[in-house]
Amino acid sequence: MSTAPVAIRRRNLLDRLPHQGYDQAYVEKPMSAIAHLFRQLTHGVYVVGVARGSECNAFTAAWVMQASFDPLLLALAINPRNSSYPLLIASGAFTVNVLHQDQMTLAAHFAQPRCENKLAGIDWSQKRTGAPVLAECLAYFECVVASRCAAGDHEIILGRVLDGSLLNEAIPPLEYRDTGDLDGSSRLFPETF
Numbered sequence: 248m249s250t251a252p253v254a255i256r257r258r259n260l261l262d263r264l265p266h267q268g269y270d271q272a273y274v275e276k277p278m279s280a281i282a283h284l285f286r287q288l289t290h291g292v293y294v295v296g297v298a299r300g301s302e303c304n305a306f307t308a309a310w311v312m313q314a315s316f317d318p319l320l321l322a323l324a325i326n327p328r329n330s331s332y333p334l335l336i337a338s339g340a341f342t343v344n345v346l347h348q349d350q351m352t353l354a355a356h357f358a359q360p361r362c363e364n365k366l367a368g369i370d371w372s373q374k375r376t377g378a379p380v381l382a383e384c385l386a387y388f389e390c391v392v393a394s395r396c397a398a399g400d401h402e403i404i405l406g407r408v409l410d411g412s413l414l415n416e417a418i419p420p421l422e423y424r425d426t427g428d429l430d431g432s433s434r435l436f437p438e439t440f
């Protein structure tokens with residue numbers, strides 16, 4: 248966490264983003280209040296699969312949403328520091344595997360930094376793009392990258408959906424709010440807006 252005075256930290260944040268003189272309205276809140284506020288947004292929990300040739304990986308993600316009907320587009324926010332990122336960019340493809348309520352352990356497993364092989368011991372297969380599809384997930388989507396956009400400490404990837412299927416519809420989707428602080432995000436929010 249930065250030790251710079253709040254006013255300087257706020258100015259640095261504003262310098263990085265376009266703003267139209269609204270800074271006078273900024274109200275300081277403790278980081279925990281901002282984290283709690285953002286936890287009111289609803290998200291599912293997914294495992295995003297990537298492959299570059301024979302090299303495969305996957306990571307847990309919550310920031311996934313449908314972005315268009317025609318063409319069918321999914322938006323994903325990915326941290327470029329994830330080791331999956333260069334694989335996704337190189338291949339131009341990824342899968343979104345929807346986790347169900349009994350898959351908290353899988354969410355925690357794929358949230359680990361890349362180790363020897365996170366997919367070892369997991370039942371998975373490859374479809375058209377080679378990106379991993381998890382056999383036990385609720386549903387999957389297979390996407391090719393349509394466009395990319397910088398988004399602060401993440402990057403928004405728009406994926407055109409090539410294919411997808413329901414695999415285990417009986418169990419409701421896992422919700423991000425049920426994962427608590429599994430992603431450690433309570434320490435990542437800024438101290439002010």
Ligand SMILES: Cc1cc2nc3c(=O)[nH]c(=O)nc-3n(C[C@H](O)[C@H](O)[C@H](O)COP(=O)(O)O)c2cc1C
Pocket residue numbers: 292304305306307308309310311324325326327328329330331332354355357358359360361362423426429430431
């Ligand atoms: C519930 C949860 C949601 C997450 N959502 C995202 C996300 O939307 N985007 C992202 O880049 N990382 C997200 N993460 C963090 C990644 O899963 C984590 O950084 C992972 O170690 C990256 O794996 P990799 O380095 O093998 O690619 C999330 C983690 C958890 C536990």
